[in-house]
Amino acid sequence: MSTVTIDKSGPTRKVKYGSMSRDRTWALRWSYFFLTLFAIFSLVPPFYMLITSLKSSAEISAATNPWWVYHPTFSNYIELLTSNQFLRFFWNSAWVSIIVVTITMLISVPAAFALARMKFWGSATLATGVFLTYLIPDSLLFIPLFKMFAVFGDWTGIQLVNRWYVLLFIYPTLTVPFCTWIMIGYFASIPKELDEAAIIDGASWFQTLTRIFIPVALPGLIAATIFAFTVSWAQFLYPLVFTTSTDQLVLPVGIITTLIKGDVFNWGQIMTGALLGAAPPLIIYAFLMDYYIAGLTAGATKG
Amino acid sequence: MVDVAFQPNRAAAAQTRRRRVGLRNALRRKSMSAFLMTLPLILLIAILVIYPAIYSVHLATLNKAMTKFVGFGNFEFLFKRETFWLVVKQSCIFAISAVVFKALIGFIVAHFVHNVPANKQRKWRGMLLVPWVIPPAMSTLAWLWLFDPSYSAFNYTLSFFGIGPIPWTGDAMWARFSVILVNVWYGAPFFMIMYLAALKSVPEQLYEAAAIDGANWWQRIWYVTLPMMRNIIAITTLFSLIVTFANFDIVRILTAGGPLDHTHIFATWAFRVGIEGSDIPLGASVSLFMVPILAVAAIFILRDITKRGNES
Numbered sequence: 001m002s003t004v005t006i007d008k009s010g011p012t013r014k015v016k017y018g019s020m021s022r023d024r025t026w027a028l029r030w031s032y033f034f035l036t037l038f039a040i041f042s043l044v045p046p047f048y049m050l051i052t053s054l055k056s057s058a059e060i061s062a063a064t065n066p067w068w069v070y071h072p073t074f075s076n077y078i079e080l081l082t083s084n085q086f087l088r089f090f091w092n093s094a095w096v097s098i099i100v101v102t103i104t105m106l107i108s109v110p111a112a113f114a115l116a117r118m119k120f121w122g123s124a125t126l127a128t129g130v131f132l133t134y135l136i137p138d139s140l141l142f143i144p145l146f147k148m149f150a151v152f153g154d155w156t157g158i159q160l161v162n163r164w165y166v167l168l169f170i171y172p173t174l175t176v177p178f179c180t181w182i183m184i185g186y187f188a189s190i191p192k193e194l195d196e197a198a199i200i201d202g203a204s205w206f207q208t209l210t211r212i213f214i215p216v217a218l219p220g221l222i223a224a225t226i227f228a229f230t231v232s233w234a235q236f237l238y239p240l241v242f243t244t245s246t247d248q249l250v251l252p253v254g255i256i257t258t259l260i261k262g263d264v265f266n267w268g269q270i271m272t273g274a275l276l277g278a279a280p281p282l283i284i285y286a287f288l289m290d291y292y293i294a295g296l297t298a299g300a301t302k303g
Numbered sequence: 304m305v306d307v308a309f310q311p312n313r314a315a316a317a318q319t320r321r322r323r324v325g326l327r328n329a330l331r332r333k334s335m336s337a338f339l340m341t342l343p344l345i346l347l348i349a350i351l352v353i354y355p356a357i358y359s360v361h362l363a364t365l366n367k368a369m370t371k372f373v374g375f376g377n378f379e380f381l382f383k384r385e386t387f388w389l390v391v392k393q394s395c396i397f398a399i400s401a402v403v404f405k406a407l408i409g410f411i412v413a414h415f416v417h418n419v420p421a422n423k424q425r426k427w428r429g430m431l432l433v434p435w436v437i438p439p440a441m442s443t444l445a446w447l448w449l450f451d452p453s454y455s456a457f458n459y460t461l462s463f464f465g466i467g468p469i470p471w472t473g474d475a476m477w478a479r480f481s482v483i484l485v486n487v488w489y490g491a492p493f494f495m496i497m498y499l500a501a502l503k504s505v506p507e508q509l510y511e512a513a514a515i516d517g518a519n520w521w522q523r524i525w526y527v528t529l530p531m532m533r534n535i536i537a538i539t540t541l542f543s544l545i546v547t548f549a550n551f552d553i554v555r556i557l558t559a560g561g562p563l564d565h566t567h568i569f570a571t572w573a574f575r576v577g578i579e580g581s582d583i584p585l586g587a588s589v590s591l592f593m594v595p596i597l598a599v600a601a602i603f604i605l606r607d608i609t610k611r612g613n614e615s
Contacts, residue, residue: 281438
């Protein structure tokens with residue numbers, strides 16, 4: 001149950017073309033028809049982002065056909081990519097995500113190894129606890145966490161609220177439980193003989209982890225890394241609560257608080273920013289789709 | 304081991320004893336190093352998850368200035384407010400209808416994807432999962448622009464069919480519909496992927512047997528597919544129920560709770576009251592109302608997971 005195979009070939013169910021009966025053909029046609037409808041539904045917002053991002057403000061306010069761009073221009077992209085503020089958001093987001101991914105891996109991989117292989121007092125309870133923690137949503141914890149960090153600042157004089165690096169403490173609460181959980185699954189699927197052989201050959205626990213477990217469970221590790229990155233890149237509630245100065249914001253919050261000025265919505269720039277903000281996860285997804293999906297399904301199919 | 308046999312009895316006994324002590328030491332070392340390896344995880348969960356959870360219960364019993372203990376004062380205050388009951392109602396409508404539609408659409412789309420030839424499935428799956436990949440805050444901005452009161456691209460398209468401008472986010476009922484629509488758009492692909500994985504694990508022989516017994520496609524779904532997928536359906540739905548119930552991004556960006564607080568759900572109202580209104584204790588009390596439903600869902604998920612753990 002606990003092996004997650006990354007299948008490139010698709011299912012083994014065979015659809016026979018040659019002897020396909022009449023209603024089979026129709027079923028296939030209907031499938032394509034509805035799939036096209038659903039694909040359009042799925043892709044309309046990103047497509048509309050792209051269309052709008054290529055329009056000038058004049059074209060947007062002229063209210064021509066919204067689904068087409070008559071005078072494509074890159075002015076929105078040039079403006080955002082040369083604006084120090086926007087680049088600042090982008091770098092803040094990138095730094096936060098990369099450091100959080102590193103922290104997550106450093107915490108969850110050894111913990112998952114210990115929980116999967118080195119049975120100790122309370123290890124089963126702890127594994128369940130990790131899973132339960134994953135079910136606690138951010139919207140339950142943001143108020144006490146905010147107050148906690150404010151009180152911490154009052155007591156120690158170390159001001160963490162309204163600094164981008166406060167997110168480095170908070171994001172791991174979202175990423176570590178899930179990553180530990182799926183790494184436990186991947187590690188548990190490795191045959192016991194493999195690490196027994198390593199121990200007999202005189203390897204320490206640490207060597208067993210780095211020389212055997214990490215290489216063998218590499219697909220799982222990649223899936224967990226992708227998950228940690230996309231979660232920290234997309235997180236919106238915590239940065240909205242914890243950071244307010246414009247130089248401390250991460251991308252999603254930055255776009256929403258600075259590009260929307262009062263009632264004036266500069267939609268061309270907002271859509272450009274949103275598309276640029278959506279780009280890193282989309283690029284990762286495009287290249288590592290199988291790992292992405294493996295991570296997605298692993299959370300619930302393991303156990 | 305072989306040379307032990309040639310040694311006198313005493314020496315052999317001593318050696319086994321030594322070996323046993325060595326084993327015990329190794330065990331002790333093992334549990335010690337295991338503890339050290341899990342220590343960062345334990346600290347993280349204890350300090351940044353469990354402590355704040357308890358702390359929020361404490362916060363909920365304080366007055367606005369956080370100087371005085373008021374017991375259940377905040378809750379009594381909430382029960383008397385009409386907005387609170389509006390939020391409770393809207394949270395339930397939002398979560399339940401969104402999850403039902405996500406589950407239905409995901410199920411249907413998974414079947415269609417499963418129907419097409421294997422070599423084309425990857426392409427379709429890739430396209431259909433895009434809504435889940437885009438950060439929700441970013442895609443909701445696109446929806447906000449699609450729903451724009453004066454430049455709505457949907458209204459532009461609908462005007463060709465003679466359907467009048469729809470106040471997507473301006474009218475209470477339409478705003479409720481819009482937030483649910485965006486949530487379904489975002490969440491249905493997740494169901495689709497989970498169901499697709501489950502569909503692939505149903506053995507083909509079962510369908511063949513059903514077909515030989517003369518089952519039509521509906522009976523095949525009802526008597527073969529659904530029972531085989533029951534576990535995955537249950538667990539995905541419960542997961543989604545938790546996530547949807549605790550949703551913040553979509554409602555916050557699309558309507559910010561408006562018009563007239565009609566689309567506020569627990570998370571957005573807690574933010575409005577606790578952070579924007581700087582009444583932290585009241586905000587904490589609002590978000591605590593999410594705990595019962597989350598706990599129920601979590602218990603069911605846990606039961607399912609331990610059950611499967613025992614089976615395997």
